[in-house]
Amino acid sequence: MxxxxxxxxxxxxxxxxxxxxxxxxxxxxxxxxxxxxxxxxxxxxxxxxxxxxxxxxxxxxxxxxxxxxxxxxxxxxxTTNKTDFFRENHHFEFVRDRLIPQARARAAAGESRKLRIWSAGCSTGEEPYSIAMTICEALGTDRSWDVRILASDVDTEVLAAAEQGIYDGERLERVPETVVRRHFLRNLDRSAFQVKEDLKSMIRFRRINLVEPAWPIRASFDAIFCRNVIIYFNQATQQRLFERLTGYLKPSGYLMVGHSENLQWLNAMLELVQSTIYRLRDGAR
Ligand SMILES: C[S@@+](CC[C@H](N)C(=O)[O-])C[C@H]1O[C@@H](n2cnc3c(N)ncnc32)[C@H](O)[C@@H]1O
The missing domain is CATH 1.10.155.10 (Chemotaxis receptor methyltransferase CheR, N-terminal domain)
Known part of the structure; x- marks a missing residue:
């Protein structure tokens, strides 16, 4: 008793x-x-x-x-919310080295200068802020781009922390010091770092439950990061989710998944570009 x-x-x-x-x-x-x-x-x-x-x-x-x-x-x-800045860094290198140069080439050929990225299951914000920093660093002083990042999670507590954007110094250890200085301010007691408004303004935070039947999203995306979210989903739920996510990709868009996640059952729709990075096959939609 x-x-x-x-x-x-x-x-x-x-x-x-x-x-x-x-x-x-x-x-x-x-x-x-x-x-x-x-x-x-x-x-x-x-x-x-x-x-x-x-x-x-x-x-x-x-x-x-x-x-x-x-x-x-x-x-x-x-929910399990483990995350990190620049976790699985090759995804951010891919954004810098492939996605942005390709978007630039399309813009030079007359397409709009827009970048839309979705961090689905963003936890406490390290992932969307890493995406935002990567894009800012790659575009440099070129302000002609319209960049928007959607950061969503089912967990309202982590979303509130993400939106606040305050991190202990040790969370930022993997971020180069020059990048930290450009995008963060030190708190008065110097114990923590606050994301600067410029970076934050690129991101919209929303509660989106990925298993709900309707998502309040109209955009289509150049990249969707859905990493380390589906580990606890059963296979049917994983499959349904990724089929839906592909519907939100631009024809040239990429889907980034976590290191242990394999989308081989979507082979007819998606082709593997690099480890854990997929794109729509031509004519898949
Ligand atoms: C382990 S974290 C991964 C964070 C980040 N994507 C990364 O890879 O570093 C997984 C996140 O997925 C979120 N999540 C779990 N189920 C979800 C659902 N049904 N809809 C949206 N987010 C969900 C959790 O709240 C958690 O913040």
Whole structure:
């Protein structure tokens, strides 16, 4: 028996209830081995709400319609948000060395000077800011380009941190000092760095749940970064997601995925350009 004020352990049946709910809400599939992870992550939420059992919390999050806000909080607790500036750096080198020169060549041939990039599953912002810095560094003083980056995540907490754009010094260790100086300001106590407004203004932050049937997006993109997001999705969800994402690529656009993610089942649609970088095959749409 749990002592008053203590939370009773998460039972197998309760875990399965949350697992199905989380799968339905965010596409995240939690294996049986994740029970203790779910217990500890949701436990924090239960404590902050003063709820003493997982069963009671389950009732709370499934009560319609007021429960939808709490379901977001529940998903915020469950997501894994590990990220880094210039993580899997070859994607940023590809933007600098291939994507931008190709866009420049198309502009010289009369196409618009627009770049649209989507960081889908942007976590705390390191990925979209790395994209923005890469583009700024590559375009230099050329201000004639209209560049917009969409940064989205299902987790409202990480999105708020991304939009704030404040990072500890050690998070920026992999960013060259000259680049840090150009794009960040030091806080007054010098403990942290704040993204400058110029860089931030290139990015729009939005909550987008990738497994929801409609996305509030009209643009098509020169590149979509969807990296290290699908690791917890089952194969059917992964496939549906990537089929949908390809519909948002420009014909010349690229799809970047995480190092362990393989889209071989989309071979008919996508061709591998470089490790983890894909483009639409000619005539695929
Ligand atoms: C491990 S982080 C990866 C961050 C970044 N893309 C990178 O590679 O460094 C995965 C992110 O995907 C987000 N995510 C998980 N399920 C999602 C969903 N259904 N819709 C949108 N984002 C989701 C998580 O909230 C998390 O911030």
């Amino acid at each position: 749990p002592v008053a004020g203590e939370i009773a352990p998460l039972s197998v049946a309760e875990f399965r209830g949350f697992r199905d709910l989380i799968l339905d809400e965010a596409g995240i599939y939690l294996k049986d081995s994740k029970r203790s992870l779910v217990e500890s992550r949701l436990g924090r939420r239960l404590r902050s709400l003063g709820i003493e059992s997982y069963g009671e919390y389950f009732q709370y999050v499934t009560r319609q319609p007021a429960a939808s806000a709490e379901r977001r909080e529940m998903i915020n607790c469950i």
